[in-house]
Amino acid sequence: MRILKNIAFLFVIAIAIAACDRKSGTAEHDTTRVIKGLYSFGPEVHSFTDCEEGREYWVADSAKTLELAYSNLHFEKPYEPVYIEVECHFIKSDSLKISADYDSTMVVTKLLKLTKEIPDGPCNQ
Known part of the structure; x- marks a missing residue:
């Protein structure tokens, strides 16, 4: 009888742990926010610099509109910076890819603005 109680207890603990993991995974996606800064795109690099904080992020374009x-815009050379405003959330970068060199990966869910003209302020310094 004691073995049965221990098995039931372990089963309840396993379910609780699984439920906690699922909630923390979706919390990243629930924290969508609007962010502004400079975006550069090319064959090997998709990067974003938050002009306020100076942090760099790898960019994943889940909306398929940013790229x-x-x-x-028909740039002659890749990696020309543009000013963007996007809705996004952040996830941990994959340690096995080039994105591991960045603070985090910014997952773009909606493109709000993209322009070659970089506005005055912290982005234009």
């Missing part, structure tokens, strides 16, 4: 809008 297209950047390409439609």
Whole structure:
């Protein structure tokens, strides 16, 4: 009987741990926010610099509109910075990819603004 109680207790603990893991995984996606800064795109690098904090992020374009809008500007060379405003959330960068060199990965969910003209302020220094 004691073995049965121990098994039941372990089963309840395992379910509780699984439930906590699931909640923490979705919390990252629930913290969508609007962020502004400089975006650079090229064959090997997709990066964003938050002008207020100076932090750099790898960019994952889940909306599939950011890279297209950047390409439609027809730059002669890759990696030209543009000013963007996007809705996004942040996730931990994959340690096995180039994105591991960045603070985090910024997952863009909606493109709000993209322009070659970098506004006055911290982004234009």
